[in-house]
Amino acid sequence: MKALCWEGVDKLAVERVPDPQIRNTQDAIVKVRQSAVCGSDLHLINGYIPFMQAGDVLGHEFLGEIVEVGPDVHRHSVGDRVVVCSFISCGRCWYCRQGLFACCDNGNTNPAIAEMAWGFAPGGCYGYSHAMGGFAGSHAEYVRVPYADTGAFRVPEEVSDDRAVFASDAAPTGWMGADLGGVRPGDVVAIWGCGAVGQMAARAAMLLGAERVICIDRFDYRLRMTERHIGADTINYERTDVGGELRERTGGRGPDVCIEAVGMEAHSSGPQFLYDQVKQQLRIETDRPIAVREAIHACRKGGSVFVLGVFAGLVDKFPLGAVMNKGLTLRSAQQHGQRYIPMLLDRMRSGELRTEHLATHRMPLDRATEGYQLFKDKRDDCVRAVFQPDAST
Numbered sequence: 001m002k003a004l005c006w007e008g009v010d011k012l013a014v015e016r017v018p019d020p021q022i023r024n025t026q027d028a029i030v031k032v033r034q035s036a037v038c039g040s041d042l043h044l045i046n047g048y049i050p051f052m053q054a055g056d057v058l059g060h061e062f063l064g065e066i067v068e069v070g071p072d073v074h075r076h077s078v079g080d081r082v083v084v085c086s087f088i089s090c091g092r093c094w095y096c097r098q099g100l101f102a103c104c105d106n107g108n109t110n111p112a113i114a115e116m117a118w119g120f121a122p123g124g125c126y127g128y129s130h131a132m133g134g135f136a137g138s139h140a141e142y143v144r145v146p147y148a149d150t151g152a153f154r155v156p157e158e159v160s161d162d163r164a165v166f167a168s169d170a171a172p173t174g175w176m177g178a179d180l181g182g183v184r185p186g187d188v189v190a191i192w193g194c195g196a197v198g199q200m201a202a203r204a205a206m207l208l209g210a211e212r213v214i215c216i217d218r219f220d221y222r223l224r225m226t227e228r229h230i231g232a233d234t235i236n237y238e239r240t241d242v243g244g245e246l247r248e249r250t251g252g253r254g255p256d257v258c259i260e261a262v263g264m265e266a267h268s269s270g271p272q273f274l275y276d277q278v279k280q281q282l283r284i285e286t287d288r289p290i291a292v293r294e295a296i297h298a299c300r301k302g303g304s305v306f307v308l309g310v311f312a313g314l315v316d317k318f319p320l321g322a323v324m325n326k327g328l329t330l331r332s333a334q335q336h337g338q339r340y341i342p343m344l345l346d347r348m349r350s351g352e353l354r355t356e357h358l359a360t361h362r363m364p365l366d367r368a369t370e371g372y373q374l375f376k377d378k379r380d381d382c383v384r385a386v387f388q389p390d391a392s393t
């Protein structure tokens, strides 16, 4: 089959790879109908996550049709149209039973790297390096889906592919940020990053009753999209002092909940950006936590900060003093999507949650390298590229 492979830092290619096979009794094989790029994929492409091997298939956000099931798959049959959670979880271990699906003890079949870096390994993720299990990703014609009863969800007939594909990763990740960030009715919520995850977090905060949602980014086209399609207020941080502006818009108190949806390649117009970028390039620090620092700083006393962006290792100049002295609650997670996906599909069916505007570029899988380039360079107002293996050029 055809697949988009990582061949080295900044080197991608659509290649022929072997078709996936059922390996365990709970596996299903899914024929991909749509697979979206994700901001966190850029960390792999830019080489900030060092556990990739040449030939690894990328992609973790996808929707497709089941074409084969193992003997212990009971909820699905051949022909089902399913959206698959980007995180791989067994559904049975202690963590899965607590609803902490991304912390699954069995989803990552190669836990040694993560255990060394983080103490314990999280679950697995499609196409997300050998630290996350080394699973083949979804920018391909077919994907092997382990624990298919837990990770795959039937899409209601009324929900289009174009909308449902984002129930795999962006929508549940964003929802989790607002939910576990503790958004309550009447809150003011600030969100750093107007990519798909940031926009979904904003929509979730609104649906959870936030009185005001303010999104922060530097690209006007993403800010405009967030205003138009999500209905949130926005700030362009290249033109406005974010801390001062948030204070101004919250009667001097600061936002109740701050959600960081940027990750380890954050940008800034301030001197901290250069500091972090130099240290990251010298590999003295692995991540750039500019948006995290700013969120912690801006948050009201006693408020909560949720880190949704992907980080790999250690950061410098972390404002622990602000966290402690302001009484902040700091939380973070990879997405526990299995908790949220059925509810999100329901909201997609009712029209409360619309996502199709996120896919600014749809193209056949053959043009995936071009899609990544557009996405990476933020050219042509690209928010997300979506690859359709069946589409013709």
Ligand SMILES: [Zn+2]
Pocket (backbone or CB within 6 Å): 038, 039, 040, 041, 060, 061, 086, 169, 170
């Ligand atoms: Zn993602």
Ligand SMILES: [Zn+2]
Pocket (backbone or CB within 6 Å): 089, 090, 091, 092, 093, 094, 095, 096, 103, 104, 105, 106, 107
């Ligand atoms: Zn588990």
